[in-house]
Each structure stands twice: as structure tokens, then as C-alpha cells.
Amino acid sequence: MIKINNFRVGIVIVNYNGGKYINDCVRSVFESTYKNYMVIVVDNASTDNSVKNLEEEFKDRITIIKNNENLGFSGANNIGIEYALQNGCEFVILLNNDTVIDKDLIHNMVSTSLSNDNAIISPKIYYYNEPNKIWSAGGGINWKKGLSYHYGFNKIDKGQFDEQKEIDFATGCCILIHKSVFDKIGFLAEEYFLYFEDTDFCVRAKRAGIKILYEPSAKLWHKVSSTTGGEESLITLYYGNRNRLYFNDKFNKKNKIYWLTYFYITRIIKFIVWNIKGQREKIKIVLEAKKDYNKSKMYKKIF
Template sequence: MSIDETNKKASVIILNWNGKGYIIECIDSVEKLDIINLKLDIVVVDNGSTDGSLSEIKNKILNIKNTDQKFKIIESEKNLGFTGGNNVGIKYALENGADYVMLLNSDTFVDKNLLVQLIEVAKSNPEIGIVGPKIYFAKGHEFQKDIYQPKDLGKVIWYAGGVVDWKNVLQSHRGVDEVDKGQYDKTEVTDFVTGCCMLIKKEILEKIGLLDNKYFLYLEDADFCQRAKQNGYKILYAPKAKLWHLNASSSSVGGNLQDYFITRNRLLFGIKYAGLKTKLALFREGIGLLLKGRPWQKTAVKDFFLGKFGKGSYGSKNN
């Protein structure tokens, strides 16, 4: 594949938080990306890990002999969340001349053509601002492992475009749990690109800013894409770009975290962007959760009305 982006620079931002057991596989795959005429920075932001994964990353990078790629480790003493950690990497990328920034979860491994396929779509139209790939579950990491034939493992879709249900303020992944049979092979506009892997043009970041730290994690990707759309940019799904997701991220730690951040951030997102009827329905739903919800849902609603965002009460009680 040919890509006429000579002297253009891309930065891949890999956010690590206690990623021992999978972060090295991610770096290995990124190291093998086909970059053709691109310059590439690989930036690993460690979000205050405590599991020894930072030492693994340092040892790995010391042993990399590919001088065409520039590796950078940025260490944070504390967990800044998905938004804060990625924003640290984005700032570094922009300060060092990146034309494209690609956010990448640490619990993934990528096809070697991922980056050039994403950029091929991004550069095809100046109105395109953000592009996302087709994402599969890695073998053995499907939500419903026992329903698939062995030949289908590695072909089960995790993301093939993002859908926002504005009536209910819910975000979903198109195609999730489906075996890929070519049903989502069209490059097309989508509602949002998942933060698991998101290619962003420099001018988008310069125009709309960074990820919103109010979210900390969950729905920050939908918010970022919505801001881009409000500024006249298109969000594209690029199915020829592919990666595999272990679904092993550190945010999948249980119901309390999701009860808190999804409840609070859904209110934040909906009140910010939805229509009036939906906003009123969300307000009523929030009052209902405040009265009858689970403990962390109640706390989430309280924090929303009090304007307590970022890590919020969850951070103060789970340090």
C-alpha cells in the first residue's frame, strides 16, 4: 500500500495502568506497524502503575533496536484516568510535531497495516477529523466464549462503528458479538469512534482541545466525537484497519466503578448534548436512581448535581 504522507508524523499514545501481562504484546505489535513514509513516535504513558508493568516496559524499550521509531515513556505518579493520562500523551505528541495522534488501549494488538489504513481514510477528505478501525475480540476473550465455532475465534466483532441512541442516551458498538462475515466492510460515517483506538488529526485537537477531564473514563470518546461534529468534522469508521482487543483493561474491575462513572457521565453527556425532552427524562431518571438506585449510582447522581467530576467521590473512597 502506498501513502503519500512523506515527512508527516504520527504519534501512537499507549496508556498503561497495571497492564502487566498484556502491555508488552501491545508494544510488540505497534513496533511492527507498517509506516511507509511516515515518521512515528510511540509514546507510553504510565498512569501510576503498581504491578511492575512500568519496569517491564522500560526493559522492553531498552532492547528495541529499531531506530526508525522513537519511543518515549511518560510517568505519572498517580492515576489520571483515561482522559488525563491520554491528554498527557496528546500534549507531548503535539509539542513534538505530530500531524496525527492515535490513541490505543494497552490491552490490544494491532494489524501491521492499521495506521496506514486509518490515515488513508483520514487524508481522503479535509472534513474527516477522527477515524476508527474494526476491532475484534482477541481469541478467548469474547463475552460469550462458548457460542462460537473454533474457526470463528479471532473474527468476533467488538466494534464496527459506534451508535448513539439519543432518546435514551446510550452508546453501543455496532456488530458486537457478531462473527465478521463482511457485513460491516463499508467505510462510512459513524456516531462515535471508541477510545480503544482513535486516530485524530492535529487540527481537530488544535480546534476543540483535549479529552474532557470531567469524564475521567467512560463516554469521553463519545463526547470528544460530538464536539468534533459540532465543529463541522466527520467521524469515520474504516473497516480495513483492524486490531484485536483482549478486553482485559483495568477499568473492567466490577460493578461499582461502572455504576458510578457510567451513571454520572451519562447524565453529563445527555444534559450537554441531548434534546429537551430527553434532558427532562434524564433528570427524572436521576431522581429515581437517587431514591432507589444502587449505592454508587446514588453517589454518582449526587456528584453530578454537585458538579463533582473527574475522579469524583469514587476516587476519594478508592485510593
């Protein structure tokens, strides 16, 4: 019989100015029933007091890797993944710094993966401020629209998403990955910098024959978009639009007429609304994202 706690888990948490919430996240990890893990915080050149706060509270109980510049979600996670694998971790969990995990999350994710040929595992994610409202019960991809989506989004949990099932993608907010997956498909694609890198990774995994499962007994609470400032912040609009085009051009050529038509129609509608509201900076940033995509400028944009 396999002893689940024999498998070391690397918990990789990327931080960028997360002083208001990252200590809560790390604290919740230390309250886990699963004990064979190491916490790796990769800091993207934060300018707040988050690193200082972590060092004061957790001292040598965690590893903090300090980047000299902001390498984005994918670049920083890749540094943490490599460190975890070099230090004997069988599994890696990528975890957002604005989350709080349930005490049994690690155990339940590892157990489900081991029972399913080292599958990638996605948990049930709730809104932190509305603890019984679901943000994600696993992810799907609508290839005609060229968009990923979350099952259960904004639904009150009444047990209707309590069945384990195979899904299209697991959000990078919290995802468990066995080390063999990295051997097979590599790490996160760093050209995205922010957004769609998790979808890219999961599509590559699925096409390589790796199963992705939603596990409802693994739970956490997410302070949604705390780092990026919300769904219509300029940083979200820029990377979300640019990377959406790049992702679809990479993986979804057969549906191009559909997803590109949907993209332009919905952008035009948004432009009209934003123009009426006097939010012309949003129109400008989306046009800039489209322009940069056309010129293959996949780089870090300074805001």
C-alpha cells in the same frame, strides 16, 4: 502524489497496572508496515511491574511519561497528545494498552483520513479471545436513550461490516485524530476521568463540522475491560452512571424527558436484580454516582 509515510503519527498509550498485556500491545505497533511513528506511553502511577517491563524490553525505542498520580483516561491521554504534537506529529492515535493491532492498521487509518479531509478514523475492533467476533464496527448515539452503542457488537464477522461509513463517534479504544482537530475543538474533557470522554470529544468534533469515519480495513483485537474489571465492576458502575448523566445534561437537553425516564426505569430494574442476588454494593455505588452528579462532583473517586 502524497506519500503517506511522510506524516508522523504519535501512538499514545495510557497505562495503569497493565503489566499483563501492554508489552504485547507495543510489540504489535512495532510490527506495523507504517514506520513513521513514535510510541508514547503515559503511565498513571502504576503499582505493578508494567513500567519496568517496558523499559527492559523497549529501552529508548519508546517514550514513557510517568505521572505521579492517576490522572484518568482523559488526563493522561491529554499529556500524551500534547507531547506528540510538540514533537512534530501530524496525527495522533489513542490506543488502549489491552489491544493488539494489525500490521496495516496505522497505514489504513492514515490513508483514509488523508483521503477524507483529515477525518477522525475509527477501526474495526474484535474481541481478543474470540478473534472473529466484533466488539465495535464504529459507534452510534441513541439520543432518546442517552447512550452510545457499537455497530456490529457481538456479531461474528462475515463481511457484513466491511463498508466504510460515517459514524457518530469513535471509541477511545483506538481513534486516529489529525492535529487540526485539536486546534479546532481542544483536547479530551478531563472532568469525566473515565468513560464518556471519547463520546464527548466526538460530539464536539461533529458539531464543529469534522467528519468521523469507520474504516473496516483497519483492524485490532481488544482484551475488553481488562483495566477496569468488567462492565459491572464498581469503578465502571460509578463512572459510567455519573458521566452518562453529565454527558446528556451537557449535549442532550432537548431529549431530557426521554433519556432521564429510560435511565431511571433501567436503574430500578437493575436494583431489583442486584437486591435479589445480594449485590447491594452495586446499588450503593450507583446511588453515590447519582448523588455526586447532582452535587456537580466531577472528580476522581478512590476505590
